[in-house]
Amino acid sequence: MSERPQTNRRFVLRSRPAGLPDDGNFEIETLAIVPPCGDELLIRVLVAALSPWQNQRLKDFKNYTNPFRIGELIDCDVLGQVIAGESGGFAPGVLVTGRLGWQEFAIARSEQLTAATAEFADTLWLTALSSPGLTAYCAMDLFGRPMPGQTLVVTSAAGAVGGYAVQLGKQAGMRVVGIAGGSEKCALVMERLGADICLDHRRQGLDERLGEACPDGVHLFFDTVGGGVADAVFHHLAKYATVLIVGRTVSNNSDRPDIDPVNMRQLWAREATIHCFSRYSYPERWSFARARMMQLCRDGRIRAVEQVVEGFERTPAALRDMLNGKYMGKVLVRYAHADDNLGGLR
Numbered sequence: 001m002s003e004r005p006q007t008n009r010r011f012v013l014r015s016r017p018a019g020l021p022d023d024g025n026f027e028i029e030t031l032a033i034v035p036p037c038g039d040e041l042l043i044r045v046l047v048a049a050l051s052p053w054q055n056q057r058l059k060d061f062k063n064y065t066n067p068f069r070i071g072e073l074i075d076c077d078v079l080g081q082v083i084a085g086e087s088g089g090f091a092p093g094v095l096v097t098g099r100l101g102w103q104e105f106a107i108a109r110s111e112q113l114t115a116a117t118a119e120f121a122d123t124l125w126l127t128a129l130s131s132p133g134l135t136a137y138c139a140m141d142l143f144g145r146p147m148p149g150q151t152l153v154v155t156s157a158a159g160a161v162g163g164y165a166v167q168l169g170k171q172a173g174m175r176v177v178g179i180a181g182g183s184e185k186c187a188l189v190m191e192r193l194g195a196d197i198c199l200d201h202r203r204q205g206l207d208e209r210l211g212e213a214c215p216d217g218v219h220l221f222f223d224t225v226g227g228g229v230a231d232a233v234f235h236h237l238a239k240y241a242t243v244l245i246v247g248r249t250v251s252n253n254s255d256r257p258d259i260d261p262v263n264m265r266q267l268w269a270r271e272a273t274i275h276c277f278s279r280y281s282y283p284e285r286w287s288f289a290r291a292r293m294m295q296l297c298r299d300g301r302i303r304a305v306e307q308v309v310e311g312f313e314r315t316p317a318a319l320r321d322m323l324n325g326k327y328m329g330k331v332l333v334r335y336a337h338a339d340d341n342l343g344g345l346r
């Protein structure tokens, strides 16, 4: 039987970054673990999921999310294993996901957790069946109205959310043009995710290449980055195009995230419709989207892309590297492995 851990290490915010965060913006706190009581569960965090919105919340500006306070635990979705307590059908050994943050252990209640059943690979619960997959599904389903034969452009197409938008667009019969940084990412977007073409935004001449890739114009633009790449796509919108704004990674990463210039000229000129999407506004769609994504995974019609970095201490560096475009797909940091001796309904 495994010994009950005594201390928890967790990353808290020490100072706010100007552009991209570095190790100095975070501090590791070591705290005694208070045993769970009542309906509480003690969870060992196995894998933490990184996302650009974490950098957004490290900064203090008006947004749809609140900034982290100095000294606050850095929040994120995690995969964990219950190691003590019993409540709401959860017992030691069971794998769960929840918003438990950058820490090695967490106390949580059952209503904060989702069971990660053995039907799917455990990391799928942080990718296709979690925020990246469900965000892409909900945004496309609610506002994208994908039409067969029309052209979809997806930015950060090798990224966590964008990779699912590419696949969902292809399944709807669209011509899909991905945009990603570097030839390796572009190859992945075409060969593994099925895009018709993928353009490397780090190469010169994106505007011209977009024109060649979208001869009928862009009917649906699924954008998670903003900035110059998005402005280049606006130049190629078809009349009455739909622009689906899901993320603003470029401005999140800048030292002035509160200012986010967009060239409105072509949006107006093409009479485009802009839908801005936040997952937090559609909680009632989340379980429907998860059920649909589960079925697509069962049918082998959705592929997850993820990269796993090893080690709790490397979390801040992994966040910075992810924001710099070093990784493909969802970036996960492994803190521990599941303890099979605990049993549980896996």
Ligand SMILES: NC(=O)c1ccc[n+]([C@@H]2O[C@H](COP(=O)([O-])OP(=O)(O)OC[C@H]3O[C@@H](n4cnc5c(N)ncnc54)[C@H](OP(=O)(O)O)[C@@H]3O)[C@@H](O)[C@H]2O)c1
Pocket: 050, 051, 052, 053, 056, 131, 132, 135, 156, 157, 158, 159, 160, 161, 162, 179, 180, 181, 182, 185, 201, 224, 225, 227, 229, 245, 246, 247, 248, 249, 250, 252, 253, 277, 278, 279, 280, 322, 323, 324, 325, 326, 327, 328, 329, 330
């Ligand atoms: N609205 C919502 O409910 C919701 C939910 C989830 C996520 N989001 C937002 O959606 C965005 C994407 O999230 P994600 O988790 O899928 O992250 P992600 O796209 O995997 O983010 C990392 C990628 O951003 C790209 N990038 C960084 N700087 C760039 C630049 N200057 N120009 C173009 N691309 C750049 C890089 O890809 P390349 O190497 O290909 O350039 C990098 O690999 C984030 O802003 C996130 O906050 C919103």
